[in-house]
Amino acid sequence: MSNEALHGHPEVVTTHDVHHDEHHVHHHKETFITKYVFSQDHKMIAKQFLITGMIWAVIGGLMSVLFRLQLGYPDQTFPWLEDILGRWAKGGKISAENYYALVTMHGTVLVFFVLTGGLSGTFANFLIPLQIGARDMASPFMNMLSYWFFFGGSIVMISSLFIQTGPFSGGWTAYPPLSALGDASPGSKTGMDLWITAMAMFVVSSLLGGLNYISTVLNMRTKGMSMTRMPLTMWALFFTAVLGVLSFPVLLSGFILLLFDRHGGTSFYLSDIYIAATKTALPNEGGSAILFQHLFWFLGHPEVYIILLPAMGMASEIISINARKPIFGYMAMVGSMFAITILAFLVWAHHMFVTGLNPFLGSVFVLLTLLIAVPSAIKVFNWLTTIWKANIKFTPGMMFALGFVSLFISGGLTGIFLGNSTLDIHLHDTYFVIAHFHIVMGVSAFFGMFAGIYHWFPKMYGRFMNNTMAYIHFWVTLAGAYLIFWPMHYEGLAGMPRRYLDYTGWESFKQFAELNKFISTVAIIVFAVQLLFIFNFFYSIFKGRKLTKPNPWGATTLEWTTPIRPGHGNWPGEIPEVHRWAYDYSKDGRDFIPQTEPIGPNESHH
Amino acid sequence: MTTTGILLLAILILGFLITFQIAKASEYVSVLKGEKKAFEQNNRINAFLMVVFLVLGLIGVWWCNKALYPKTLMPYPAASEHGKNIDTMLMITIAITGIVFLITQILLFWFAYKYQHSEKRQAFFYPHNNKLEVLWTTVPAIALCILVGFGLFYWFRMTGEAPADAMQVEITGKQFGWIYRYPGKDGEFGKKYYRNIDEATGNQLGLIWRDTTIIKKDRHNNPVGEAKLKADPQGFDDLVDNTAMYLVKGKAVKLIINSRDVIHDVGLSHFRLKMDAVPGTPTTMWFTPQYTTDEMKKITNNPKFEYEISCDQMCGNSHYAMRGIIKVVTPEEFILWKAKQKPAYALAFPETVATLAQPAAPVADSAASTQRHP
């Protein structure tokens, strides 16, 4: 396992020698530090994001296993837990305080650090220059900073787990006054300051990355690569970046006001509060706790599409390649992503139907929310038509892409329940919501990410991942995801609230004890299978079957025209010119026609 | 580590090792067999598993519904008029989305199976068709319009003005419990002020029972001004209670929802309603209970049935135990119950109960009440 295996560059060295004229003279002086740590190569930064994201995913997943133990077995103790976790599981039981800390960290970590940082950070970095035909990002240095802010934020977030008063425990949405008042909850003391600091660094990272992705896509496409010839992954990552750049600053402003309320004596969110624990009436009057929710969800809703769009883009690309068929309705796919991007900014208050929001305003948000289901439906039908009369190769990437479509359908449809205020007034903050957003955003985005990893792994490391392990990973995860989250809809229909650690005291919700056990058991199995994936990933980096040809999937796009292990700069020679769109599969009797091939004189039009 | 821990770990590691060996072996086999043959075999198996998953999945959906439907609220009638509308809306939505779910999932897995790779075939080059695109833009749009139409019709009914004769009850969330308040005979709630809260003297809501001057303090405890409060006699007969909220069957009730500290949420699953309790910003919600608690015991066949109030907004470490109770009773029972209640003022100052009849001169301000939160 030399560095070569990770990154080995026999070809690279030669290419550099031949072509050092153009862009990267400085690369001759590369040291270990500049190559693997403070790298400015977009491919290396992508791998840094990916591996950091994977570590985060294991941590976040493990947290859910722990709190699922409590939910499944509320009346039992697990002494061995105390051996491993110490004060987190005193007497083998997770206390309320720790339960809420785990839930909060689980949500924050998976939504932001894995499915935003890990997902966009990996694939936008890796794919944008390779698929549009650029040597690197517009600003490699900003790109490097983006990773290091992400890393710094991660360290701060982790460190909050180890402080005396514990990490923040008020839910990933961090609503004040709970998140503003240390006296209301121990997690809202230093833990919350660290949480805000980590999130602020995360926002900076997202902005640095996002601006880079946007400018690279707009300015650095190779000759012939018009916007409408870009693969759908590029469109998806581009819209994702636009969403992030426009909405993350609003979240940051919300956090800054929260900091002022916490430490500056202001009253943006606080009013009329009496803390029983300290028998004090707080001085704050006239603030609005709901203001924070507007600021939060103005990011929060676009955020779900920030998570979902990259998965949609990758699934589109991978489905088309392995169906050996053009994606159906390319322009409709771009159009629907555009519509989603716009509408994503206009639906945030659907998370706030029961906050006392003006009912008329609520009705406007109902309309806009259900409107967003139309572009979602278009995408689903286009994917279905893409595999109609196809010739499907079930590569692991393809299977995860198909699984993504299935989950997106299941989760998207329950959004139609929640977007309707009449039903949300019943279902809000119950397990129905948990089922909805885990399926549509959690698991399906993970499926998109897995599809991307299996599909582009050969490009990243010059080797394949092991297929058998991949198939086991796929089937267990798909079945497990449905077994875990499908029954939760029924708990929601019984009104069972989320963020409870024990239902035994409730006449209305205790009938699900058996079910909760079952769900917890499945969750543990599914988690174990993710470890199998992680193992497969690292094992294959060093021992996977080697790539023998540069284009293993028979894809049309530019990344497969680079050498098996491209160096910094991607193409040893000239950047190839593009002559057609990315989806000429099975056209005119040919299996596929690369984007770099000029249109033939007798080629048919479509 | 305990034995269970070691055992679990051992099983896990063993499982991994076996899977890994199988995975490695199958890779060698595929090299021996030839890449093409191995691919074809894998492809066939996975294609087949796609239909298997579809069939088992659909059976699972049916079976899950059979097992869990009785545990939801749906087998029983909703306990409020609004709730019945919500149930209707729910059924319409389940019907429409259910059809879409079945069609799309069946097509997805069926196509995956049917169009698996074959050497003999080539995929059909079919990049677009505007007619189809228009079709699946307009049909979902129409379906959604139907859902929005029904939804908003019910929504405006529920969120409209409460009937004029609705009784009023105030419910206030605090860490971690609920405080219920009823206006007395005058039908009006007395004024309150949060800086006037004093649990020690039985004033958990901060009702203004006396003329009081409150020294306002900033967060460093320095005085920054004062609030002169004038006693509000309307508060003398208010009932304040922590045990249960009593409502009358068939009589509309308007809840006035408050919070004393962080955001809570009044979750009434049997009535299918909920509304946040936001400090500083009162909210309201009205409904009409349809069945008494005793009737619900019979309907649900559960002698322990209660209308529980679940806090549905994360409010701190005992959020999961923030339970309230609503007792829906007959009008007669309600009158009896009310007659037995003593106003909070009377409970706090038993010696002044006599003056309650003519609440003319509020007791003079005492030094203690002005400086109760040093």
Ligand code: HEM
């Ligand atoms: C397509 C991708 C989607 C993603 C990634 C997504 C994600 C989420 C997430 C994370 C929540 C959590 C709310 C919470 O913590 O309280 C949520 C709730 C919600 N989603 Fe989605 N959603 C998606 C699609 C939809 C669709 C298509 C609709 C409506 C047509 C919808 C409507 C809602 C509503 C109204 C809520 C709020 C429910 C509540 O808080 O009670 N979502 N969604």
Ligand SMILES: [Cu+2]
């Ligand atoms: Cu949203």
Ligand SMILES: [Cu+2]
């Ligand atoms: Cu609560």
